[in-house]
Amino acid sequence: MLCALSGEVPEEPVVSRKTGTVFEKRLILKYIQENGKEPGTDEELDPEDLLDVKTSRVVRPRPPNFTSLPSLLKAFQDEWDALVLEAYNTREQLSRTREELATALYQHDAAVRVIARLTKERDEARDALSKITVAPSAGGASNGDAMAVDNEGLPEGLVEHVNEVQQQLTQRRREKRPAPENWATPDEVSAFQQTGHTDLSVSQASSLDVESEYAVIGGLDGKADIYSIQGNTVERSLDVGEPVTSTVWTGSKVILGTSKGSVKVLDSGNEVASFQVHAGAVTGLTVHPGGRILASVGVDKSFVFYDLETLQQVSRGYTDAALTSCAFHPDGHFLAAGTQSGDINIFQTNDGAKVVNFHLGAPVQALVFSENGYWFAATGKGQQTVTIFDLRKEGDAAKAKELQTGDAQSLAWDRTGQYLATVGSTGVTVQMYLKKAKAWSEPLRTSVPGTAIRWGTDAKSLVTVNKEGVVSVLKESE
Structure with missing residues (x-):
C-alpha cells in the first residue's frame, strides 16, 4: 500500500x-x-x-546499493563530501557573522559617541539659553520653555544717583511748571512746512537724534552723518564699520547701536568705547535723565546698563521675548522695553525687576514717555494707530487713547508733554493734548515720509529722515 x-x-x-x-x-x-x-x-x-x-x-530492508563493500565505500565518500561542504558553509557563515557583528559594534560605538556629543551640545545650549531667557513674572504670559535667570542690579553708587535724580525731577513735576515762554504755540506748529532737505552720505537711514542745533543720522550702510539744522548741511561723516540700527546723542557723546550687537561711544567724533554685549542686533538705545546711565536692548532678549562716566557695563537684565525699543521714564526710575511679542515691559532701573507689563497687540515699533510722568505712547508694526497708555492703570483700562495717525515708525514727545510727533510712510503728524478740554487735536499733518523724527529747539522745528538718506526740516516759514 x-x-x-x-x-x-x-x-x-x-x-x-x-x-x-x-x-x-x-x-x-x-x-x-x-x-x-x-x-x-x-x-x-x-x-x-x-x-x-x-x-x-x-x-x-536496506536498499540494494548498501549490500556490497563498494556501495558502502561510495556511501561513506558521499557522506564525507557532504560533511566537508557543510563545514565549509559553516565557516563561511561564521565569517559573515563576525563581519556583521564587527559592523554592529562599530555602529553602536559611533552611536554612543554621537549621543555623548549631542548631550554635551545640549547642555551647552541650555547653559547659553539660560543666559538669554528668563521665566516671565506672575502677571505675564509663559511660553513654557523659559529658564529663570536673575537680573542684575546697578552698583550702589549708581543706585544713589538714580534715586537723587528721581527725587529732583518728581519734585519739579509736582510744581506744575508752565511751558517756557519761547516754546512753540499750536498756531506755530500748525504752520510747519518743509523748509529744507538735504541728501546725506548715509544710505538706508535707520535712526536719528538731535542735540541743540545738530542731528546725527545713522544708516545701515555703516555710516553716520552729523547734520547742521540751521545750516542745512552735513558737517561731518563718520565711518562706523557696522550697520547702525539705533542712535542717541547726549552732551558731547554720540552713541550708536549696530546690527552686529555693538554699542559704540564716540566723543567729539572719536570712538572712546565699544561694547560687544548683545548676541544679535541692538534695537534700541536710551539715556537716563541724569545723563550718566545708558541703556541698550537687543534681539537677544536682554537689556544692558552702562556708566557713561567710567565707560563700563554695570548691569544686565533679561526678558522672555526679543526686545525692539526702549525708553527711560522722565524721572529715570523706570525703563520701558517693547517686545517682538507685542508687550511693553516696565522694569525698575535700580535692580532690573519687572514691575508691570502692557499689551499693545503687535511687535512694538517705537515707544516714548510724556513729560507728565504717567503717559507713554507706543505703536506696533502694521498698525495705523498710536496708543497712549496710562501707567496708573492696568489691563485694557491702561489704554487711555488711540490716535489715528496712519503708519508710524518713529515717535517724539516734546519736553512739555503737549505735542506728540509721528512719522512713517504716510507722512508726519503732530497730535496735541488740550489739558483744559481733556481732548486731543491734530494741528499738523503732512505727506513728508520718514523713518525717524525728533523735535528741534523749543519745539519750533521737526527734523525727519527717510530711508533713502534725505533729511528734512519742518518749521514755520519766515
Whole structure:
C-alpha cells in the first residue's frame, strides 16, 4: 500500500470511507485542515471519515546499493563530501557573522559617541539659553520653555544717583511748571512746512537724534552723518564699520547701536568705547535723565546698563521675548522695553525687576514717555494707530487713547508733554493734548515720509529722515 499523497509506504496508514484511498495519516490530516476536502475530489472529508489500517511493523530492508563493500565505500565518500561542504558553509557563515557583528559594534560605538556629543551640545545650549531667557513674572504670559535667570542690579553708587535724580525731577513735576515762554504755540506748529532737505552720505537711514542745533543720522550702510539744522548741511561723516540700527546723542557723546550687537561711544567724533554685549542686533538705545546711565536692548532678549562716566557695563537684565525699543521714564526710575511679542515691559532701573507689563497687540515699533510722568505712547508694526497708555492703570483700562495717525515708525514727545510727533510712510503728524478740554487735536499733518523724527529747539522745528538718506526740516516759514 502506498500513500496517495506522498507515494511512499505509510507509517500510519488510514483509508477514506468515501473513496477507499490510502493515505499517510499525518499528511491527510494537514490537508483536511487546510482544504476540508479529499485530495483529487471535491467531496468534503472529515477526520471521522478516516479509518485506521492495522499493519505489522517490520524493519525496512536496506536498499540494494548498501549490500556490497563498494556501495558502502561510495556511501561513506558521499557522506564525507557532504560533511566537508557543510563545514565549509559553516565557516563561511561564521565569517559573515563576525563581519556583521564587527559592523554592529562599530555602529553602536559611533552611536554612543554621537549621543555623548549631542548631550554635551545640549547642555551647552541650555547653559547659553539660560543666559538669554528668563521665566516671565506672575502677571505675564509663559511660553513654557523659559529658564529663570536673575537680573542684575546697578552698583550702589549708581543706585544713589538714580534715586537723587528721581527725587529732583518728581519734585519739579509736582510744581506744575508752565511751558517756557519761547516754546512753540499750536498756531506755530500748525504752520510747519518743509523748509529744507538735504541728501546725506548715509544710505538706508535707520535712526536719528538731535542735540541743540545738530542731528546725527545713522544708516545701515555703516555710516553716520552729523547734520547742521540751521545750516542745512552735513558737517561731518563718520565711518562706523557696522550697520547702525539705533542712535542717541547726549552732551558731547554720540552713541550708536549696530546690527552686529555693538554699542559704540564716540566723543567729539572719536570712538572712546565699544561694547560687544548683545548676541544679535541692538534695537534700541536710551539715556537716563541724569545723563550718566545708558541703556541698550537687543534681539537677544536682554537689556544692558552702562556708566557713561567710567565707560563700563554695570548691569544686565533679561526678558522672555526679543526686545525692539526702549525708553527711560522722565524721572529715570523706570525703563520701558517693547517686545517682538507685542508687550511693553516696565522694569525698575535700580535692580532690573519687572514691575508691570502692557499689551499693545503687535511687535512694538517705537515707544516714548510724556513729560507728565504717567503717559507713554507706543505703536506696533502694521498698525495705523498710536496708543497712549496710562501707567496708573492696568489691563485694557491702561489704554487711555488711540490716535489715528496712519503708519508710524518713529515717535517724539516734546519736553512739555503737549505735542506728540509721528512719522512713517504716510507722512508726519503732530497730535496735541488740550489739558483744559481733556481732548486731543491734530494741528499738523503732512505727506513728508520718514523713518525717524525728533523735535528741534523749543519745539519750533521737526527734523525727519527717510530711508533713502534725505533729511528734512519742518518749521514755520519766515
